[in-house]
Amino acid sequence: MSTPPILLLLILILTIAVAVSVTASPISIQLPSDVSTSLCSVSVTPGSCPVKCFRPDPVCGVDNVTYWCGCSEANCAGVSVAKVGFCDFENGGSDAVSGQALLLVHILWLILLGFFVLFGLL
Numbered sequence: 001m002s003t004p005p006i007l008l009l010l011i012l013i014l015t016i017a018v019a020v021s022v023t024a025s026p027i028s029i030q031l032p033s034d035v036s037t038s039l040c041s042v043s044v045t046p047g048s049c050p051v052k053c054f055r056p057d058p059v060c061g062v063d064n065v066t067y068w069c070g071c072s073e074a075n076c077a078g079v080s081v082a083k084v085g086f087c088d089f090e091n092g093g094s095d096a097v098s099g100q101a102l103l104l105v106h107i108l109w110l111i112l113l114g115f116f117v118l119f120g121l122l
Helices: 005-024 071-076 094-118
Strands: 059-061 081-084
Touching: 059 071
Parallel strands: none
Antiparallel strands: 059 081
């Protein structure tokens, strides 16, 4: 049994209509980092950068680097601020964690092998 061509055409038209309506809808909720205005009110010229940091005030630059002393440190680096707070790293680094776990297992295996060889147990 094959699907009638008119039914396939109807499904295709509905899919395209839904896709167009989803992409055409404006975003109603915006984060402060989504607004085009600068998040930092203080502008420091990169030539003179007296960054004095007595407490951490992290901001995330557009280069995905966390600047711990805030807007003044980011401005000294010549980077605009993308958002206030720490920079996010993709999906939480699940791939990096598994790589670190594998490295730890490898190091422990080498240490045990070294002890066995050193004490003549192997």
